[in-house]
Structures are given as C-alpha cells and as structure tokens.
Amino acid sequence: MTDLQLQHLDLDIVLSHVYAHATHLKSRLHGESHWLHVTQCSLMLAEQTPHCDLAVIYLFGLLHDTKRLHDGRDSQHGERASEFVQHLQHENILQLSHTQLDILTSACYDHNKGKTSEDMTIGICWDADRLNLWRVGMMPKEKYMSTHPAKQHHMRLKALQHLFKRYTWQGLLAGYITLEQAR
DSSP: OOOOOGGGOOHHHHHHHHHHHOSSTTOTTTSHHHHHHHHHHHHHHHTTOSSSOHHHHHHHHHHTTTTOOOSSOOTTHHHHHHHHHHHHHHTTSSOOOHHHHHHHHHHHHHTTTTOOOSSHHHHHHHHHHHHGGGGGTOOOOGGGOOSHHHHSHHHHHHHHHHTTSOOOHHHHHHHHHHHHHHO
16 A cells, blocks of 8 residues: 555545544544644744655544543543544545554654654654644643654744644645655
C-alpha cells in the first residue's frame, strides 16, 4: 500500500466518523478547538521540517484527543485514540500505508507520556500538542520539545498568537496540500 497523500483524503467521511465517535468533542480544553490549533501548529513546524509525513501530522491533530473522557487526568486517552485510529483504518476511512499507520498509532498512543522523539513526524505531533499548553496557562518548555523549530522561543510565542485565531479543517487541509505539492 502506498502512502496516503492528503489530496486524496476524504475529509467529510473522516469528520463524520470523528464527530460520531469522539468522547469529549465540545471540551474547551481538549475538544475540537484544541485539535484545530494543534493541527495549525503542526503545519507551522512542518513548513520548517522537510522530512516529515504531512498526512500523519494532519491526522494526529484531528485524532489525538478524540477519546478523552474528561479534562482531568485521563492517562489512557492516548491508547484509546490509537485504537480509534486502527478502527478508522480497518473501516477503510483513513487508507494509510502500514508505515503511516504505525507512526500515527505510536504518536497518539504516547503523546501524553512526556516523551520526546527523534522521529521528526512524531516529534512534530508531540511538539504541536505541547505548543498548545498556553491554553491551560502553561508556557511550553524547550526541554520537552523534539524538533528544532519548536525549541525556538519565537515559535512558542507564535503558537500563543495562533490560539486567538479560528481555523477550519478544510482551510488547514488546503494549507497542508499546498505544502505537500511544494515538496
């Protein structure tokens, strides 16, 4: 199976399944608004990181917190998100390659464990989530970042500025496709 290119992603089908099965969609802290901001931060990081999988990064932003039960400590939500990714793949909704599936499930599974990664795709996923700690009043710390761009002070401030903007899945997908085509 070849790698999924975002220009071939049927976003409407993916979103319909996410909306039907997400456990904490409307949460102010971990719901869809957060997912959108993680996806935006991922795009900013991916623009500066040429060797990363854009489809995995985009889907991580959308899926990583879909199975949170509440806004408090929920140490199993990454594992549940990973299982949800596998379910979506099994139902032929995502159509990821085996490699992409492995990377996305790993990124979701461990995203809340405080790790860093040398894999640039996973690193971008985790860094983008951490760049959104501003929403809970925490400044993202360099020592928890995996990628060089996320370790830059100006990038962490840029992420804060982006928290005040509104994004759509279609608009972000268009940005990712433009970057995908430029590579």
